Each structure stands twice: as C-alpha cells, then as structure tokens.
Amino acid sequence: MIDFFTEFPEISRSGLRDIKNAIDNAFRSFSRSYGESIEIFFDPLLWFLIWFEKLLVNTPWPIIMLIIASLCYLGSRNWKLPLASILTFTLIGYLGMWEDTMSTIALISVATLLCIIIGMPLGIWMARYDRVQKTLNPLLDVMQTIPIFVYLLPVLMLLGIGKVPGLIAICVYAMPPIIRLTNLGIRLVDKDILEAANAFGADTKQRLIEVQIPLALPNIFAGINQTIMMALAMVVIASMIGVRGLGIPVLQAIQNQYLALGLMNGLAIVALAIIFDRSLQRYGERLQKHNNGHKND
Amino acid sequence: MTDISIQNLYKVYGNNPKGMMKYLLKGITKKDLLEEHSHVLGLRNINLDIKSKKIHVIMGLSGSGKSTLIRHLNRIIEPTAGRVIVDGKNIIEISEDELREFRRYKASMVFQKFGLLPHRTVIQNVSYGLLIQGKNKIEANQRAQKWIDRVALTGFENNYPHQMSGGMQQRVGLARALATDAGILLMDEAFSSLDPLIRTNMQDMLLDLQKELNKTIVFITHDINEAIRIGVNISILRDGSIIQTGSPEDILLRPKDNYITDFIKDINRGRVIKISSIMKKTNIANGPKILFNKSIEEALPIIASTSDSCAAIVDDKGKTLGTVSLDSVIAAISNNRN
Incomplete structure (x- = not known):
C-alpha cells in the first residue's frame, strides 16, 4: 500500500512499448504509402526555392547590392540604411560568405512569403469567427513552444533530409506571429469606422479590403517583421537537416570549435536580421502616418 | 415620397430578448426587467410616422434609446419586434441583398464620431459611398468634388481626416452622406461633439442644404435648443419610449409632462x-x-x-x-x- 504513494502507478513496460510501437508503425506505414505523393506535392515549392537561390547566387554581386540598397531606401526613405547595408554586404562578401548569405536570403524570403500566403488568410478567418480563434490559439501556442526537434522528426520521416523539410520547420516556427497579429489587427479596427462602412452598404469583401486590412496593416507589418526574425533564428537548425546557407558554417564551427568561423557567420545572420527589421519597421511607421492623432493608431 | 413609419418597435438586449416580449406586453418596467430577468430594455413600443422631406428630430438624454432607434431605420440593429416601413416596404423583413441596396441608395448616415476612414483623403472619403455603389472612380470623384464644394471644403480634397478640425471632419461626413443621393439622411448626434459656435454653423449649413435638397432627415440630439432650431417635428424619447411628438411650438406650448417642462424651461420662447x-x-x-x-x-x-x-x-x-x-x-x- 505504501508503494502506491512512493512510486507513481505507471503503465507496465510492455504496455508502453506496445503503444509506442503502434504509433511508430502507424506513422511508418503512413509515410511509406503517402511519403512520395507528399513529396510530389511539395515539388513546386522546391523548384521555386532552387530557382530563386540560383538566381541570387548567379546574379553579379554589384547588382544584388544595388537591389538590396534600393529596397532599403524604399523601406526607410533614408540614406543611412542603404549605406549601412552596402557596407555590411561588402564585409560579408570580402570575408567569403557571399554565397551562403545569398542562400540564406533565398530561404528566408521563400519562407516569409509562404508564411504570409498561409498566415494572413488564417488570421483573417480567425478575426471573423470567435470559434476559429478559440480553436487556432492553442494550436499556435503548440507551434511556438514545442521543441523544434520533436516536429522535425515526423517531417524528416516523411520527406527525408533536404530543403523542403527545412522550409517546413522554419514555417511552423515562424508563422504564428503573422497569424496572431493579423487577427489582432483586424479585431482592433475601430468599431465606429466599421459601422460607417456597414451603413453605406459595404459587403463583406468591401469591408475587408477597403477598411479592415488597410487599418490592420501596421499590426500585420509587425507580424511580418516578427516572422522574418523568427525565420532567421531558425537558419542554423534548418542547416542540420541539409539546408544550405549561413547555418552550415555555424554548425561546423560548433562541431569543431572554430570560434572565428562561428562568430563571422553568426554575425552575418544578425546583420541580415537588423537590415530586414529596420527597413520593415520604417515602412510600417510610414504606413501609420496617415493615422496620426487618430484613435486607431 | 419616402415616408418612414415605425410600428410597434421593441428592442431588448440580453440572452433571450424574444422571450421577454410577453412581460413587456404586460407592461413590466425597465427596472423590473433588468432586476428580475437580467434583460436591458432598449426601446418599448415605438410608433412613429416620419414625414417625407422634413427634418424630424428625435431628442432624448443619454440612455434614452435614441441612437438605438435611429440604427433600426437602416437595420444596423435588428429589432426584437416590430416593423419599420420605408416606401411601403418593411425593411426589417427584406433580404441581406435588398438591405445592402437600401443602405447604398436609399438611406445614408452621419455619425457622432464621424466614422471617416483615417487612411483615406477627404475626396476618397466623400466618394466612398459612390464606390461602394459600384460607380467608376472618375464619376465618383466628380460627384464627390461637387459635394466637397457644397460643404465649403474646396482645397482640402487631399487632406487626411486627422489633419482637420472636428467641424471640418463632420463636413466631410455630411458630404459623404449627401453624395450617395439617398432620399433619407440619418444623423446620429452629428453635431454633438462640436464646439457651440461650430455647431450653430453646421446647423445653418444643414438648414441651408435642406431648403434645396428636401431630404427626409432623421436627426438625433440630446440638445433641446438644437432640436427646436432645426426640427420641423420633434419626438422626445425617455427610457426607450416616445413621450411626445409635435412641432417645436407644440412642445413649448403644450408640454405633456413635467419631464418635458423641465427640458424646455431655459428655451427662449419668444x-x-x-x-x-x-x-x-x-x-x-x-x-x-x-x-x-x-x-x-x-x-x-x-x-x-x-x-x-x-x-x-x-x-x-x-x-x-x-x-x-x-x-x-x-x-x-x-x-x-x-
């Protein structure tokens, strides 16, 4: 009787083994029968990623620098950020990290794009129905807190090592902010303005496109920004399952204790993050300018 | 032409508003309904005929149900019971599509807090109703420009709402409502948030426009002076019921009860x-x-x-x-x- 309190009454070892085996076997047979078709389903994504990566790597570096600098200028409307980005990329290229950086930019761009394409509609859906919000919220919590390797495992079993599993891993981790902030942004739209749109006979689509999304845009942009930051944070982990980019040298550095190599590539990731973040933040601030002094800031 | 007739309109807020109707028909008070059944009475048995092409003012203090009442006229709020008949049609029973058409072409609205789109310029705001109707941008802008000129905002077409004063913002709101050419204009405390002087100017502007436009205007206010100044007819609302309807003189000379007498005691009767x-x-x-x-x-x-x-x-x-x-x-x- 005393045993009951000192030892937790747990399932028998064979029982536990049976449960684990059952789950493993079920997933393996699922993987065997559907793995290939799932892989084919993701093929277009793979082709797009490879095409984009090649495009960035093969374009002469001065052109890339020019494009990045002008994007920075468009975002910030300020000469400081483009200048800083040119300096940073010069340093990155000079230290031999150009190609890896291009691969990483390609990966992050495609991942962000994917997150926006899937995440924004989900956020809009969530904002419209309370029930959807109630269902999705815990799912988003799981996506953000579950140890990455745990969901990496089934993805690896299904798709093997490669770019697509890496991309999926990044998206699972980086998508929640864009979903959450789209939802929040739309829910925060001034009720009075929405009522006015209703009173003038706007239908659901007109309300969404002309009122809700534009007014939620500052929040949506904050979400996109977060998504990019979280995607960059996943670069090293993605490299563990065979995604090329700045993560690979960092991984090598960890395995072999190459301090300088790790530091340089790590800092290159940080530099990318800062450049992305600042340009997007300035852009987001400019979007809010029309709202100055209004309640819906 | 566009007469509005409100018949036996009730609005109850709560979990089971329809179930409260039997108590209301027996004459339960607002207080008892809240205390015994946890339902809030919004409107009780409103019967009102609003004459076409005239300004009808609905006056009441906050909580009297006046904003709730005006929102039934374009069905932004659904009633618990009753009918709202406009042009011979009960708009409480029309379909979603018909209701949208009604809001687009028949009744436009001006709001206390303006309800302008902050991310759009003055001309984009004024043309908003026209674009929703499906007019092309060029035509919408031409018509919007005409109304911007009418409310004396020429030159401010490309300003954003936050760059303008409250009075100017409300003129944008008025122009937006007039631009759709709707026969009915619903004004929900449209001038209440403005300074006294600007409020008087806006009242003059409205009276001026009305001389020429002859719209059916339903105007909500809590200010008896405003009601008497612009109303052809006035209804006084208290605790969700209309206690008196009549011309400004009727109200002044023959107030129905002490509540109204209290209201009008400071009016310059002469x-x-x-x-x-x-x-x-x-x-x-x-x-x-x-x-x-x-x-x-x-x-x-x-x-x-x-x-x-x-x-x-x-x-x-x-x-x-x-x-x-x-x-x-x-x-x-x-x-x-x-």
Whole structure:
C-alpha cells in the first residue's frame, strides 16, 4: 500500500512499448504509402526555392547590392540604411560568405512569403469567427513552444533530409506571429469606422479590403517583421537537416570549435536580421502616418 | 415620397430578448426587467410616422434609446419586434441583398464620431459611398468634388481626416452622406461633439442644404435648443419610449409632462413661438397688423406700443385671422401653464 504513494502507478513496460510501437508503425506505414505523393506535392515549392537561390547566387554581386540598397531606401526613405547595408554586404562578401548569405536570403524570403500566403488568410478567418480563434490559439501556442526537434522528426520521416523539410520547420516556427497579429489587427479596427462602412452598404469583401486590412496593416507589418526574425533564428537548425546557407558554417564551427568561423557567420545572420527589421519597421511607421492623432493608431 | 413609419418597435438586449416580449406586453418596467430577468430594455413600443422631406428630430438624454432607434431605420440593429416601413416596404423583413441596396441608395448616415476612414483623403472619403455603389472612380470623384464644394471644403480634397478640425471632419461626413443621393439622411448626434459656435454653423449649413435638397432627415440630439432650431417635428424619447411628438411650438406650448417642462424651461420662447399660435380667432380686429408667421419676440414691441395693447394678425394677403392682446403674449413667454 505504501508503494502506491512512493512510486507513481505507471503503465507496465510492455504496455508502453506496445503503444509506442503502434504509433511508430502507424506513422511508418503512413509515410511509406503517402511519403512520395507528399513529396510530389511539395515539388513546386522546391523548384521555386532552387530557382530563386540560383538566381541570387548567379546574379553579379554589384547588382544584388544595388537591389538590396534600393529596397532599403524604399523601406526607410533614408540614406543611412542603404549605406549601412552596402557596407555590411561588402564585409560579408570580402570575408567569403557571399554565397551562403545569398542562400540564406533565398530561404528566408521563400519562407516569409509562404508564411504570409498561409498566415494572413488564417488570421483573417480567425478575426471573423470567435470559434476559429478559440480553436487556432492553442494550436499556435503548440507551434511556438514545442521543441523544434520533436516536429522535425515526423517531417524528416516523411520527406527525408533536404530543403523542403527545412522550409517546413522554419514555417511552423515562424508563422504564428503573422497569424496572431493579423487577427489582432483586424479585431482592433475601430468599431465606429466599421459601422460607417456597414451603413453605406459595404459587403463583406468591401469591408475587408477597403477598411479592415488597410487599418490592420501596421499590426500585420509587425507580424511580418516578427516572422522574418523568427525565420532567421531558425537558419542554423534548418542547416542540420541539409539546408544550405549561413547555418552550415555555424554548425561546423560548433562541431569543431572554430570560434572565428562561428562568430563571422553568426554575425552575418544578425546583420541580415537588423537590415530586414529596420527597413520593415520604417515602412510600417510610414504606413501609420496617415493615422496620426487618430484613435486607431 | 419616402415616408418612414415605425410600428410597434421593441428592442431588448440580453440572452433571450424574444422571450421577454410577453412581460413587456404586460407592461413590466425597465427596472423590473433588468432586476428580475437580467434583460436591458432598449426601446418599448415605438410608433412613429416620419414625414417625407422634413427634418424630424428625435431628442432624448443619454440612455434614452435614441441612437438605438435611429440604427433600426437602416437595420444596423435588428429589432426584437416590430416593423419599420420605408416606401411601403418593411425593411426589417427584406433580404441581406435588398438591405445592402437600401443602405447604398436609399438611406445614408452621419455619425457622432464621424466614422471617416483615417487612411483615406477627404475626396476618397466623400466618394466612398459612390464606390461602394459600384460607380467608376472618375464619376465618383466628380460627384464627390461637387459635394466637397457644397460643404465649403474646396482645397482640402487631399487632406487626411486627422489633419482637420472636428467641424471640418463632420463636413466631410455630411458630404459623404449627401453624395450617395439617398432620399433619407440619418444623423446620429452629428453635431454633438462640436464646439457651440461650430455647431450653430453646421446647423445653418444643414438648414441651408435642406431648403434645396428636401431630404427626409432623421436627426438625433440630446440638445433641446438644437432640436427646436432645426426640427420641423420633434419626438422626445425617455427610457426607450416616445413621450411626445409635435412641432417645436407644440412642445413649448403644450408640454405633456413635467419631464418635458423641465427640458424646455431655459428655451427662449419668444423666438420660437409664432404669434399665430396664441391668437384668438376672429374676423374683425383692431390695432396694427402683424403678419401671422412672425415670432412673439418680433411682435411684442408692436403690440406694446399700441394704446389698447391689442393687434390684428393677418395672413400674407392682409386678411384678418385673429387678435392678440399683450396679456396673452406675456403669458406665452412666461411659461404660464395654469
């Protein structure tokens, strides 16, 4: 009787083994029968990623620098950020990290794009129905807190090592902010303005496109920004399952204790993050300018 | 043309509003409904005919249900029971599509907090209703420009709402509502958040526009002075029920209860009450002739200057309608109800 309190009454070892085996076997047979078709389903994504990566790597570096600098200028409307980005990329290229950086930019761009394409509609859906919000919220919590390797495992079993599993891993981790902030942004739209749109006979689509999304845009942009930051944070982990980019040298550095190599590539990731973040933040601030002094800031 | 008829309209807030109808029909009070059944009474048995092409003011203090009532006229709020008949159609029963059409073409609205789109310029805001109707941008902008000129905002077309004062923002709101050419204009405390001076200017602008446009205007306010100034008819709402409907003079001369008497005690009666409404009807009268539509304030010095303190009220052709004595004028001004 005393045993009951000192030892937790747990399932028998064979029982536990049976449960684990059952789950493993079920997933393996699922993987065997559907793995290939799932892989084919993701093929277009793979082709797009490879095409984009090649495009960035093969374009002469001065052109890339020019494009990045002008994007920075468009975002910030300020000469400081483009200048800083040119300096940073010069340093990155000079230290031999150009190609890896291009691969990483390609990966992050495609991942962000994917997150926006899937995440924004989900956020809009969530904002419209309370029930959807109630269902999705815990799912988003799981996506953000579950140890990455745990969901990496089934993805690896299904798709093997490669770019697509890496991309999926990044998206699972980086998508929640864009979903959450789209939802929040739309829910925060001034009720009075929405009522006015209703009173003038706007239908659901007109309300969404002309009122809700534009007014939620500052929040949506904050979400996109977060998504990019979280995607960059996943670069090293993605490299563990065979995604090329700045993560690979960092991984090598960890395995072999190459301090300088790790530091340089790590800092290159940080530099990318800062450049992305600042340009997007300035852009987001400019979007809010029309709202100055209004309640819906 | 666009008469509005509200019939037996009830609005109850709570978990089971329809279930509360049986208590309401038995005459439960607002307080008992809240305490015994946890439901809030919004409107109780509203019956109101709003004449077309006139300004009808609905006046009440906060919590009286006036904003709830006006939102039933374009069904932004669904009633618990009752009918709202516009142009012979019960808009409570029409389909979603018909309702959208109704809001696009038949009734437009001006809001207390303006309800402008902050990310759009003045001209984009004014053309908003037209774009929703499906008009192309060029036509919408032309028509919007016309209304921007009418509300004296020419030159501010490309400003954003936050760059303008409250009065200017509300002129944008008014222009937006007028631009759709809807026959009904719903104004929900449209001028309440403006400074007194600007409020008077806006009232003048509205009266000016109305002379020419002849729209059916339903105007909500908590300000009795505003109600008397612009209303052709006034309904007074209290605790979700209409307690009196009539012309401004009706309300001033024949207030139905002490609640209304309290309201009107500070009104300058001499300026509102027409001399014809206090005259004694007769065909023969002595004294100077006063036109029937003069206010008491205008008539008083004329009557006071006569020797026998009497005057004749005549119509615009000079025919005698009645007679007025100084005593009766003083009685009307001094709020003598006895």
